[in-house]
Amino acid sequence: MLLLLALACDDHTFTPVSGGEPVVGSSFADVETIFEGSCLGCHSAAASLGALDLETDPCGAIVDVPSAAYDGTLVVPGDSANSVLWHKVADTGTYGGVMPQGAALAAESITTIADWIDAGASCDDAGTTPTDTTTDTTPTGPNYSxxxxxxxxxxxxxxxxxxxxxxxxxxxxxxxxxxxxxxxxxxxxxxxxxxxxxxxxxxxxxxxxxxxxxxxxxxxxxxxxxxxxxxxxxxxxxxxxxxxxxxxxxx
Ligand code: HEC
Ligand code: HEC
Structure with missing residues (x-):
């Protein structure tokens, strides 16, 4: 497995991963909610494992972007079955292991990602300011002691x-x-x-x-x-x- 680990910058902020709350929907805002809850722990600007930063510009980082490690495209608009990102969250094994690593998203969330991709992977709902990350999602995060x-x-x-x-x-x-x-x-x-x-x-x-x-x-x-x-x-x-x-x- 080829693995590209991007180096962390000096800013040691860390977004906790919550255990995978089911997210129902099909808009990019719903997909961003999934990323914020289950992916940014490893795919943030500060720590982009697999050379993937889902925090800075999550849509620009995945739509029509070639995979860093696999022979494929992360998100092909309209075609989840040909999207590396979908294969990884759905754990098909086609492109290495499941994401989030060591676990799996709730089935509803996997469907949300598939529906968003199949509806054309529009980034219209991409807010420039993440609305609820600062107050709502951090306090119950895991303990790093x-x-x-x-x-x-x-x-x-x-x-x-x-x-x-x-x-x-x-x-x-x-x-x-x-x-x-x-x-x-x-x-x-x-x-x-x-x-x-x-x-x-x-x-x-x-x-x-x-x-x-x-x-x-x-x-x-x-x-x-x-x-x-x-x-x-x-x-x-x-x-x-x-x-x-x-x-x-x-x-
Ligand atoms: C515990 C750490 C961790 C979490 C959480 C995590 N990932 Fe990953 N991710 C990795 C590592 C390590 C790699 C590189 C190895 C690989 O490709 O499997 C990776 C690679 C990827 C790749 C391939 C990138 C490329 O360009 O080849 C995608 C897509 C991806 N992750 C999506 C996600 C999504 C979506 C989530 C949340 C649902 C997520 N990951 C959560 C650690 C994580
Ligand atoms: C069933 C036995 C077993 C368990 C359980 C196990 N390890 Fe290991 N570990 C080994 C053996 C054997 C090696 C030496 C061979 C190798 O590096 O693969 C090793 C090597 C390592 C090394 C490299 C050490 C070095 O510098 O040579 C690290 C780090 C490590 N393990 C971390 C862990 C962590 C963290 C866990 C728990 C999450 C863990 N291991 C659980 C057997 C185990």
Whole structure:
């Protein structure tokens, strides 16, 4: 899988992903509501994973725009079945994994996206000022504290293999993951040289995040298995908690 990770800018704002509220409709405003609720955690101006920024100009970023990673167009007006974006949210497997990563939108929301595309993918409803993002959607977002990430991600899904003296084939101890902040893989007893495990403020270059996202290569370095190994990927809210914690400085 070819993966283009755009570097985050200095502005560490982070939009939480809410678990996928069903959005019924077919206008671009409805589609934007879906993006704001379920996509901006990874596809914002500050952190555009997969080289996709759905925040700055969401319509201009997708309509008639070639995919960065796949042989196809993100949104073909009038033709959802030929739109990479629809395939990814509908999890057809034609163009890599499902979006949002590790989870799925509510069926109603997937239909909303298909209906908007099939009706011509008009951007008329694209407001220049996102109306309700500042007050309404942020307060109930996930918690990015270290304590939450250690308990819900590392303790729940990782320390069965990543414990001190593990025989699972890794010496990287995640029972107190905050001790790893800023360390390179080698310093932590790992296999990936000078890649930094947890780079505060930069999840998109942190080995920990890249392994959880299933990124296969960084430059010439092959990153081996996706984490957690031999197991289902983390659900989106946990992925986003980890991402948000690192983005906000891994405190
Ligand atoms: C937890 C992080 C995360 C979330 C949330 C997320 N994405 Fe992604 N997205 C990625 C990553 C990583 C990639 C690159 C890997 C790939 O193509 O599968 C990507 C790639 C994509 C691509 C392909 C871009 C291209 O040009 O090839 C599309 C389209 C996309 N995402 C749409 C969405 C939509 C729509 C949502 C919300 C419904 C969403 N994503 C939510 C992480 C995420
Ligand atoms: C079933 C066992 C298992 C589980 C569960 C597991 N890992 Fe791993 N992990 C490994 C093994 C084995 C390696 C070494 C081989 C590799 O890199 O693929 C490794 C390597 C890593 C590395 C690279 C360390 C380095 O520098 O060499 C990171 C980062 C990592 N895991 C993170 C995680 C995270 C985060 C989780 C939980 C979300 C997790 N792992 C769950 C077995 C596991």
């Amino acid at each position: 270290y304590q939450i990430v250690q308990e819900t991600v590392f303790d729940a899904r990782c320390t069965s293999c990543h414990y001190p003296g593990s025989t699972a084939g890794t010496d990287v101890d995640l029972t107190h993951a905050i001790d790893l902040v800023g360390l390179t893989s080698t310093q932590a007893g790992g296999l990936y040289g000078d890649l930094v495990l947890i780079d505060p403020g930069a999840p998109e270059t942190s080995l920990m995040m890249l392994k959880v996202l299933g990124v296969e290569n960084v430059g010439p370095v092959n990153l081996g298995s996706a984490m957690p190994q031999y197991s289902d990927p983390l659900p989106t809210d946990q992925t986003v908690s980890l991402f948000g914690w690192i983005l906000e400085g891994a405190l």
